[in-house]
Amino acid sequence: MTDNRVYLFDTTLRDGQQTRGVDFTPADKIAIARALDEIGIDYVEGGWPGANPTDDRFFSEPPALKRAKLVAFGMTRRPGRSAENDPGLAGVLGSKAGAACLVGKTWDFHVDVALEIDRDENVQMIRDSMKLAAKRGFEPMFDCEHFFDGYKANPDYALSCVKAAYESGARWVVLCDTNGGALPHEVSEIVAEVVKVVPGDHVGIHTHNDTENAVANTLAAVRAGARQVQGTINGLGERCGNANIVTLTAILGLKMGYETGVGDKGMKQLKKLSRMLDDRLNRAPNPHAAFVGDAAFAHKGGLHVSAVQKDPKTYEHIDPELVGNQRYILVSDQAGRSNILARFTEIGVEIDPKHPKIQRLVEDVKEKEFLGYSYDTAEASFELLARRTVENVPDYFSIERFRVMDERRFNARGQMVIESEATATVEVAGQRLHEVAVGNGPVNALDLAIRKALSTAYPSIDGVKLMDYKVRILPPPPNSDGTDAVTRVMIESAGPDGTMWRTVGVSANIIDASIMALSDSLTYCLLKSGTEAKVDA
Template structure:
């Protein structure tokens, strides 16, 4: 078998991460995204835990999923309950999910100290729970909890648990590295032993990241014979997280040569990663491999010079293979190569005089507090201004921001803005939650009549950094704004001793970049 099954547990294990809570609608949106991506299994949640989890399974049945099977998660039956009356097994069946994933204890310490039953009784729980769910027509994934720790302590018993589940008809036996404390060598050797000893079911792997080895451990298990891998998008999960499918999947495909997902799916990987981050309200991790915003970012002039000659010099794969994009960063450390590379899209990559002017301008501006690494849209506008191709899309006449606070603590923020567009004057007033929000709203009121596509744009991040802290309240501040529309994300920057003015500069760049970008795309 050269194909690896991908089992996503973002909606159950991922939701156990600190600070993460998905609504029912969130879970349905993610499930649809994962199905479009093409994962083999979507673990919908712990069916017996609450009404929202059960509601997900019932709603998911109407999503019209084309690629993925929904799995209901639960435990083997309790020692004190019959199969028909056990709450966990009943919930899995009531979920109507076609796949049942049940957790069984495979570490003898957990059997005697947590379940508090005999080792033989636990074998019966694992066996008859599996057989019961199989008799109901379900595909059964048996998760052997704490398997690796259990194997190290009592290998004979841990293997007996797997044998019991296999004999009862389990389709997949997944070895769970639940505490996340193993290293790849141990995972490989133990998985190899299991793959040689257990015939019939597919062997799977489920790793946690407590030693920062979850991805490496998952790949080691695949090399040892596992053909089913569990993980979460972006590595979300309890404690330090689960194995990150955004790294595992491209490693399996591009580094190890396995068949995963459907043809062309990996070109959506970065999109899937960012979609889940946004729904989870997670701060993006810029340096995440493959899908991070910095995964293919290059700053050193020496590197950029080499990349312009051969992209393989400093990139292990092409960013397009995972739906990401190359970034050539501009800073005071940049060399001519960085600027020339940026000019490539204008067919000016050989204009060294222009590149020198740009580099001098960047270094001058950065000495005054600007920073373009996270503000490539502002840099793009700077190129146009230096080239003489920049045409102002709107002109500021004046703005005024007023913040009032009553003695009772009530606050009102109002922005008045006067702009001209193609000779027409717009003079509007708007209220907001704060000065930047009020300015943003006033600009939209002024400009959307002329540029309707601005309705698609929204501000997604706003950062303020003091540039020269020793100047105290008179210090310059740098404001960086991240904006997005349906297709793109871009950053802009403004610097001033006045935080509102710095914000205005970054906002203005953001609006202008959007207007110019849309005009170019419509040609």
């Protein structure tokens, strides 16, 4: 073991599951555990055997992990019982995990008020539990609950708990900032004292983000000598969350030079890991997440883009590909020629930088964004705009007119039903088609009607799915009536191969704005699939 080795411990499946609104299924837990194992995480805490049916099901048939060690969480023996006869401890030590992380009190206040037992009895509970876990063949870990608060109140007692665990065979004593109130300088000073009595390669750190210092506190602990760090994917956790294991992995390996189980290959899967959890939870990814967010390496200002094109180091602290991310050149009303030219390179359009149409496109983008369009994330709409400016985009279809009617009624069972019926007239393949569809909302009904008109000529659009639909009411221009406000609609679509794209529409009418975004979405799909426009009847 080298002093430069830091062990990564993920507690998404246990502490992360305590997040408000998060309920993992056994299948979720298995998939997440395997993903963590794949990138090289050292320890995966699966949950608390005996605490709930989900954890019981998970531990009854745990996934076979190749590199990571599966950890079962529990608590030290109860007062008044022997470790061998404690039912809670039996559930943990009867599991198929390879390690046991047992939580116990290290703050005298909790021992006096919460447990209402003698302080020496609490220390003995720690000793007995660590010894039994080791005897049963588990890798024992002691979770020092409220350690930093306990140390501030009574350092001698807090340290006596830590020493008792270590002397009784604990592989790791994990110092917990359970309330999340510690600050980096406090963590650094306290951990430095702990490693004087317990070797640093046996000391771990577990922080919460109540002061937005979870990652900083963890790094402070590592610099002070701790060699195991605990966290959750995307900082999941109760209250304000835990330290983000994704961020910690990137910083420790790429910025601080520590050796972890996550090599170059695993590091490149960090964004994938982050998105996988969001998908499991059906949550939108945080675009501003460090290292793995879509905005982490996105460049908007023209001066920034010009410099990044010369050397990315001018405005990027690492190569985004190291963490599985990529550089995004955004196009907006701040865009200059550099942004536009960079986006042309991304979409595969070769054009002379001095071409007069470049400046025309820059001015067009700025004018449209003044009117309410936003091309920062609507990359598909921008590509269509750019290609129409400098080259031809096939006229696949034309939406001539549409109408939507909403109805609220009671069905034969006396249940209230709300339906939308849409009619659309679309010109395609030389024909004017009039289609009707019923949907669960006006946009859904229009989407279905338009697709019915297009499906015969362009069957590939049947595989396109509407994934997300966002509406924003924009303020009216200065010196105008409030009723002049316009609506911006952003639509995210997905193709049959999983490719995602976003389009935008702007109008004073929400349905009209939706039609614009839908039209761009379907046109983009046909363009990228190489479909030729049908012009004959």
